[in-house]
Amino acid sequence: MRLIIRDDALAVGDYIANYISKRINEFAPTPERPFVLGLPTGSSPIPTYKALIKLVQAEKLSFKNVITFNMDEYVGLPRDHSESYHTFMFREFFSHVDIPPSQVNILDGNAEDLIAECNAYEARIKAVGGIELFLGGIGEDGHIAFNEPGSSLASRTRIKTLAFETILANARFFENDISKVPHMALTVGVATVLDSREVVIVVTGQRKSLALSKAIEEGVNHLWTLSALQMHPWALIVVDEDATAELHVKTVKYFRSIERVQDEVERTQAELKARGILKAGAADQQNSRMCTNNKNDRTS
Numbered sequence: 001m002r003l004i005i006r007d008d009a010l011a012v013g014d015y016i017a018n019y020i021s022k023r024i025n026e027f028a029p030t031p032e033r034p035f036v037l038g039l040p041t042g043s044s045p046i047p048t049y050k051a052l053i054k055l056v057q058a059e060k061l062s063f064k065n066v067i068t069f070n071m072d073e074y075v076g077l078p079r080d081h082s083e084s085y086h087t088f089m090f091r092e093f094f095s096h097v098d099i100p101p102s103q104v105n106i107l108d109g110n111a112e113d114l115i116a117e118c119n120a121y122e123a124r125i126k127a128v129g130g131i132e133l134f135l136g137g138i139g140e141d142g143h144i145a146f147n148e149p150g151s152s153l154a155s156r157t158r159i160k161t162l163a164f165e166t167i168l169a170n171a172r173f174f175e176n177d178i179s180k181v182p183h184m185a186l187t188v189g190v191a192t193v194l195d196s197r198e199v200v201i202v203v204t205g206q207r208k209s210l211a212l213s214k215a216i217e218e219g220v221n222h223l224w225t226l227s228a229l230q231m232h233p234w235a236l237i238v239v240d241e242d243a244t245a246e247l248h249v250k251t252v253k254y255f256r257s258i259e260r261v262q263d264e265v266e267r268t269q270a271e272l273k274a275r276g277i278l279k280a281g282a283a284d285q286q287n288s289r290m291c292t293n294n295k296n297d298r299t300s
């Protein structure tokens, strides 16, 4: 697992947007081989969405050959409600980029048969070859998607009753009236997230700092479902300074040093390449080996 620390939420958004953009561009998706991207809602990913939109407007990135799967959706909230995740995603992101709406997948919280809807979602993910990169956020209790404390770490897409803390936290989007917040949601499971080839998590703000420390400094625990990421071979958490408030100083120093060393390695390689000492092909091969190693190295 890697932890990247940036000054504030905007810098976190820029970092993640550039990271995703690089991944999609390197993948070079086509209609026959689309890039499959998992996406979250919430306030934390908004700076990332804004930065991604800018990249599309600058023609540095395209979503034409990207298929998306959202993490979750409320049960029983009309699709066109201002706070449905469907409305949120089109308002904050999809309407501003070049993704064909037919390539957007969001769970239907009003489906007649909710269990069938969840099973079909898992099947759809499988049918397109699995998720390449899952971007996620977390709740204050460390939940990923709507996998509340106590969720099985082997869980798949299903119906979940929301924790009271989550209902309280989300009341800010429903005129601070908890009776207006849906009490149930459809969500991908922890195992659905872990199945994706890469996971990137955004954590900003001091209110998430306890969850962050529980998830990365302690063991894997279903009470902090983000901690399941410790089992993932290629996970990246990008946080702002505020979110590190509960981390040990040595944890912060450790992850900062890893980033510094990685930057140095890349700089040295670029220099050697520019001076012709390292052949372009060899450098690329080495880079891709490093990349492969990173995929398998939980400390990098």
Ligand SMILES: N[C@@H]1[C@@H](O)[C@H](O)[C@@H](COP(=O)(O)O)O[C@@H]1O
Residues within 6 Å of the ligand: 040, 041, 042, 043, 044, 045, 071, 072, 136, 137, 138, 139, 144, 145, 146, 166
């Ligand atoms: N189901 C969503 C989560 O997927 C999201 O990560 C969380 C955090 O929201 P925010 O980023 O607004 O703190 O909100 C909800 O609970």
